[in-house]
Amino acid sequence: MALSQVEVLPNGLTLAVEERPWMPGVALQLLVPVGAVNDPEGMEGAASLLEGWLWKGAGSRDARALADAFDDLGVRRGSSSALEHTTFAAQFLAEKLPAVLSLYADVLMRPHLPAEALEAVRQIALQELASLEDQPPKKMFAALRQAVFASPHGRNPSGKKAHLEAMSAEALRRDFARRYAPQGAILALVGGVRFEQAREAVLNALGEWSGPGVSYPPIELQPVHAIHLEQDSAQVQIGLVYPDISFDHPEFYSARLAAQVLSGGSSSRLFTEVREKRGLVYSVYAAPNGVKGYSYLTAYAGTTPERADETLKVMQAEITRLSEGVTEAELERTRIGLRAALVMQDESSRSRAASIARDLYLLGRVRPLEEIEAQIAAVDVPRINRYLAANPYQNPWIATLGPRKLAVTE
Amino acid sequence: MALSQVEVLPNGLTLAVEERPWMPGVALQLLVPVGAVNDPEGMEGAASLLEGWLWKGAGSRDARALADAFDDLGVRRGSSSALEHTTFAAQFLAEKLPAVLSLYADVLMRPHLPAEALEAVRQIALQELASLEDQPPKKMFAALRQAVFASPHGRNPSGKKAHLEAMSAEALRRDFARRYAPQGAILALVGGVRFEQAREAVLNALGEWSGPGVSYPPIELQPVHAIHLEQDSAQVQIGLVYPDISFDHPEFYSARLAAQVLSGGSSSRLFTEVREKRGLVYSVYAAPNGVKGYSYLTAYAGTTPERADETLKVMQAEITRLSEGVTEAELERTRIGLRAALVMQDESSRSRAASIARDLYLLGRVRPLEEIEAQIAAVDVPRINRYLAANPYQNPWIATLGPRKLAVTE
Numbered sequence: 039m040a041l042s043q044v045e046v047l048p049n050g051l052t053l054a055v056e057e058r059p060w061m062p063g064v065a066l067q068l069l070v071p072v073g074a075v076n077d078p079e080g081m082e083g084a085a086s087l088l089e090g091w092l093w094k095g096a097g098s099r100d101a102r103a104l105a106d107a108f109d110d111l112g113v114r115r116g117s118s119s120a121l122e123h124t125t126f127a128a129q130f131l132a133e134k135l136p137a138v139l140s141l142y143a144d145v146l147m148r149p150h151l152p153a154e155a156l157e158a159v160r161q162i163a164l165q166e167l168a169s170l171e172d173q174p175p176k177k178m179f180a181a182l183r184q185a186v187f188a189s190p191h192g193r194n195p196s197g198k199k200a201h202l203e204a205m206s207a208e209a210l211r212r213d214f215a216r217r218y219a220p221q222g223a224i225l226a227l228v229g230g231v232r233f234e235q236a237r238e239a240v241l242n243a244l245g246e247w248s249g250p251g252v253s254y255p256p257i258e259l260q261p262v263h264a265i266h267l268e269q270d271s272a273q274v275q276i277g278l279v280y281p282d283i284s285f286d287h288p289e290f291y292s293a294r295l296a297a298q299v300l301s302g303g304s305s306s307r308l309f310t311e312v313r314e315k316r317g318l319v320y321s322v323y324a325a326p327n328g329v330k331g332y333s334y335l336t337a338y339a340g341t342t343p344e345r346a347d348e349t350l351k352v353m354q355a356e357i358t359r360l361s362e363g364v365t366e367a368e369l370e371r372t373r374i375g376l377r378a379a380l381v382m383q384d385e386s387s388r389s390r391a392a393s394i395a396r397d398l399y400l401l402g403r404v405r406p407l408e409e410i411e412a413q414i415a416a417v418d419v420p421r422i423n424r425y426l427a428a429n430p431y432q433n434p435w436i437a438t439l440g441p442r443k444l445a446v447t448e
Numbered sequence: 449m450a451l452s453q454v455e456v457l458p459n460g461l462t463l464a465v466e467e468r469p470w471m472p473g474v475a476l477q478l479l480v481p482v483g484a485v486n487d488p489e490g491m492e493g494a495a496s497l498l499e500g501w502l503w504k505g506a507g508s509r510d511a512r513a514l515a516d517a518f519d520d521l522g523v524r525r526g527s528s529s530a531l532e533h534t535t536f537a538a539q540f541l542a543e544k545l546p547a548v549l550s551l552y553a554d555v556l557m558r559p560h561l562p563a564e565a566l567e568a569v570r571q572i573a574l575q576e577l578a579s580l581e582d583q584p585p586k587k588m589f590a591a592l593r594q595a596v597f598a599s600p601h602g603r604n605p606s607g608k609k610a611h612l613e614a615m616s617a618e619a620l621r622r623d624f625a626r627r628y629a630p631q632g633a634i635l636a637l638v639g640g641v642r643f644e645q646a647r648e649a650v651l652n653a654l655g656e657w658s659g660p661g662v663s664y665p666p667i668e669l670q671p672v673h674a675i676h677l678e679q680d681s682a683q684v685q686i687g688l689v690y691p692d693i694s695f696d697h698p699e700f701y702s703a704r705l706a707a708q709v710l711s712g713g714s715s716s717r718l719f720t721e722v723r724e725k726r727g728l729v730y731s732v733y734a735a736p737n738g739v740k741g742y743s744y745l746t747a748y749a750g751t752t753p754e755r756a757d758e759t760l761k762v763m764q765a766e767i768t769r770l771s772e773g774v775t776e777a778e779l780e781r782t783r784i785g786l787r788a789a790l791v792m793q794d795e796s797s798r799s800r801a802a803s804i805a806r807d808l809y810l811l812g813r814v815r816p817l818e819e820i821e822a823q824i825a826a827v828d829v830p831r832i833n834r835y836l837a838a839n840p841y842q843n844p845w846i847a848t849l850g851p852r853k854l855a856v857t858e
Contacts (some may be wrong), residue, residue: 063792079499092723093714101724105715109781112788115714129792165752166730171682172750270680272581275814304503304525305515313501314511317568320576340582342575371519378522382473382539386796403561 042226042296042404045428049247050221054239054394054404058368058387062133064229067391068142069399071222073339074195075121075329079211081205083197084213085119086163087156090218091210093116094155101155102395104141111137120195122254122329123399129388130140132230138268146218147247153207160202160264161316174439175340178275182437185265186279190348218370219249226394227388249280257332264436266443274346274440278337280431281356282326285333291328291413297335298372299364300324300357304373311346313337318349324357330400335431346444354434358364362424373414380410452636452804452814453643454712459657460631463650464804464814465643468797474545474639477801478536478552479809481632483659484605485531485739487623491615493607494623495529496573497566499569502527504565507554509659511565512550521547530605532664532739533809538823541799542640549653556628557657563617570612577606588677588685592847595675596689603740615625629659636804638797667742674846684850688747688766691843692736695743695810701823703736704834707745708782709774710734710767715781717766728759734767740810745841756848757855764769765843771840773833783824789818844855 042056060326077084094101117129130138168179176411184192226246227236283293301308301324312322324337337357364372383389397404438444453468465621472612487494504511518525525538540548580587594602633656637646693703711734722732734747747767751759793799807814848854 061795063795102715102720103715105724106777106781107786109713109715114789114792116786129788130789131788145828158724162730163722163725165683165750168682168752169750172584244614268607272578273575275616303515303519305512305519309513310515314515314568317571320572321581338577340575342578352581367516371516374522375519375524378473378539378541379524381541382524385471385473 041406042212044398044404045237047220047241048247049245050219050223051240051244052159052224052398053225053237054224054398055231055236056228056390056394057232058229059232059386061230062131063129064132064227064231065083065387065391066126066138067226067395069123069224070146070218070299071122071251071254072217073120073122074193074197076217077190077193077197081201081209081213082193083163083206084205084210085124085165086166086195086197087159087202087205087210088214088218089117089119089124090159090162091151091156092145092149094152094159095150097148099144102171103192105140110139113138119194122192123136127388127392135207135236136230136239136242139239139248139284141439143243143247146244149214151207151214152213156207156210163197163202164199167194172274174269175338177269178277178423178437179437181265181439182277182279183434185260185263185437185438186188186334186435187258188260190255191257191332205319206381214260216250217252219251220244220247221249221251224395226391226398228274228391228394237323246304254330257329260435262433262435264438264446266440269439269441271440273340274343274438274444276339276341276346276350276353276356277437278353278357278434279317280335280336280337280434282328282333284331289425289429292422293429295372295376295414295417295422296360296364297324297326298376299368300360302372304403308337308353312349312352313354315327316348316352318345322353337434343440343442345437346440350436350438350444350446357431361426363426366419369417369419369422373417376414376425377411380407406429454808454814455647457630457655460629460633461650461654461657462634462808463647464634464636464808465646466638466800466804467642469642471640471797472541474542474641474796475540475797475801476536476538476548476635477636477805479533479634479805480536480556480628481532481661481664482534482627483530483532483604484607485600485664486627487600487603487607490613491619492603493573493577493612493616493622496576496607497527497612497615497620498607498624498628499527499534500569500572501561501566502555502559504562504569505560507558509554510560514554514679517551522552523548531601531603537720537798537802539786543730544651545556545641545646549649549680552847553653553657556654556731559624561617561621566617566620574609574611577604577609577612581608584679584681584683584685585748587679588687588847588849591675591677591849592687592689592845595670595673595847596744596845600665601742602669602670624809626660627662627722629656629661630654631659631661632810634805637802638639638801638804638807649671652790653716664678667739669753670845672843672845674856675848677847677849679849679851681850683750684753684848684854686749686751686760686763687847688763688844690745690747690844692738692743693795693839694741697737699835699839700856702832705779705782705786705824705832705838706770706774706836707734707826709778710770712782713785718747718763721766722759722762726758726762728755728762732763750767753850753852756850760846760848760854760856768840771836774829776829779827779829779832782783783827786824787821790817804828853855
């Protein structure tokens with residue numbers, strides 16, 4: 039397996055390439071540091087509007103010609119704005135790389151942002167926000183994040199209705215000029231392309247990209263508390279957030295393996311105790327999660343109103359019980375599962391490009407598969423149990439959504 | 449790119465292998481012909497209950513030991529029952545193939561189906577059914593399929609509440625003995641494994657598998673009509689079903705390309721007219737769909753109550769307008785997109801295993817990538833436009849779900 043080659047280009051853009059010369063295609067993942075977290079005050083949803091607006095013409099092409107140009111190159115692509123980034127992802131045949139990059143350069147550096155197209159973009163953003171009402175798990179998680187963070191990390195990436203309605207073309211253009219910048223942007227390419235070739239194509243297309251850029255605000259947490267959202271839904275949604283150690287912590291892999299014991303496979307504790315033994319839910323999981331600078335463990339279940347209290351109780355009990363340690367068999371099973379998952383997930387150039395970009399954002403470097411394997415192998419039972427005893431998962435933020443309050447939120 | 453080798457084993461199980469010797473992993477896709485469509489009368493949801501119950505112990509292992517055994521082999525797996533099949537999908541390291549197959553053999557041939565575990569399985573199935581209420585698009589599509597088919601093809605794969613509650617362990621065990629059978633089952637393996645090796649491992653594990661098996665009922669359609677489901681949701685869900693030509697029709701690729709012109713990329717007609725120009729929705733698409741023996745084109749949009757009538761009108765107009773033909777530029781763009789998508793999608797062994805199994809089910813053979821490419825290349829503008837003029841998309845079944853009726857369903 040090839041290593042990634044990484045270089046910070048003169049304008050601040052970080053380029054990472056993993057060569058897979060046997061592949062006809064290339065997967066591209068571009069993170070631009072424009073997200074809800076650095077939306078200007080009073081303009082929550084600006085990153086979302088900009089992402090939609092960018093496609094309404096760029097360089098020498100109007101919206102229609104731009105869409106046609108991507109389609110003419112056979113590019114499969116998607117883009118979306120989230121909490122910390124706007125992400126552009128694409129797959130295309132390797133020989134199209136220079137042409138594809140030059141289209142993205144138009145979008146990032148020379149978008150028209152025409153006033154007459156803003157209204158349609160705004161309507162779509164408002165609808166996306168409104169559709170949260172019809173997606174109870176997503177709505178619960180948005181409220182939960184807001185309960186965890188006092189800083190803008192608690193914002194809803196879809197924005198605020200009043201803000202979305204009020205933002206002017208002028209203000210958005212100013213925001214674009216300030217935030218869309220190569221500093222802090224990360225471009226990962228995986229597939230049938232050579233580093234030198236890719237570097238040249240990127241310099242040609244994006245070498246002149248510049249802009250002031252903005253940084254992220256510091257993280258501030260809310261005190262731990264529980265919230266309930268009343269909604270006339272059939273199910274009760276339950277979400278928990280536990281503080282966890284950071285991505286660069288020396289015991290990161292101990293925490294990662296513990297999360298797998300909790301929720302990694304069909305023999306994991308949450309799945310067995312909540313679903314298989316008790317039939318309390320058809321969906322339950324826990325997963326490591328976080329933003330840059332603050333990591334947490336998220337747990338989720340959707341269940342009936344009658345089973346909600348017991349479900350929450352069993353989930354919390356299982357998560358707390360981790361501090362008592364894991365068994366040799368659990369650790370071994372988890373190690374096997376994590377290693378197999380790594381090897382197989384790595385086969386997909388799309389998921390590899392995404393994980394390279396994510397590593398560069400969170401850690402400033404790309405972890406080679408071999409390093410991850412060695413780190414996982416180095417965690418034994420005494421070590422993980424020492425870690426878990428010293429760092430128990432406790433005091434979660436809790437959000438519930440459904441037709442009635444749970445005991446915990448009363 | 450290797451071709452798939454296919455063999456029907458003596459007991460009726462179809463085995464397909466695509467060798468990718470450079471890959472450490474194997475993707476497995478097993479279709480067993482047990483679905484809602486052949487659930488016994490009065491037992492709608494039996495396939496769903498059986499799929500959950502199978503994991504509650506098999507061969508020499510109880511439920512816990514069975515889950516542990518899969519996890520000990522590092523298998524990532526999923527299973528679900530749907531309309532026509534119960535599907536078992538897995539990924540694991542190639543050297544584990546014999547051990548993995550022998551676990552699946554226990555599940556398929558020697559499950560314990562213990563009475564005491566049925567209640568938890570039933571509760572989970574009931575919750576899955578109930579959760580439909582919190583998923584408006586899924587609920588709308590379930591109702592739409594019911595409006596299209598008079599035969600059991602219109603059933604909800606999650607079953608019926610009263611049936612799920614009433615099914616006895618006895619009746620389910622009889623159903624299992626009858627329906628779980630190799631005849632009509634399809635096993636596809638893609639990855640680092642040789643055909644001969646795979647064949648031997650499959651014969652060892654599943655060679656003795658037998659059972660009567662059941663067939664699928666004939667398809668019967670409802671008259672074309674429109675339905676509305678009243679629900680206090682924020683958005684209106686709109687679904688359309690148009691009759692289409694079958695998978696083995698000589699003009700299949702003309703229809704496929706026409707669907708791409710309608711909804712294939714960012715320059716596709718639906719996306720441009722409904723979303724980009726008018727901002728009517730944030731999600732709209734059309735996609736070829738179907739069951740064995742009946743193909744259709746599905747179109748979907750989710751929008752606000754105020755925009756629903758216009759959205760439906762524009763969607764129908766665009767779909768009907770296909771009969772007037774496509775342009776040279778549209779066809780060329782679509783061909784490029786479809787070809788690039790094929791090549792790149794093919795890189796994933798998981799999606800390749802799924803498409804091999806699907807081809808074998810629907811066509812009785814696996815289409816090599818080269819054949820698909822040649823067929824796509826053979827469609828020119830006169831041919832596709834002749835086809836579209838002779839086979840216009842018209843008279844759809846329509847379902848809407850939301851707080852108020854649309855003009856069409858009044």
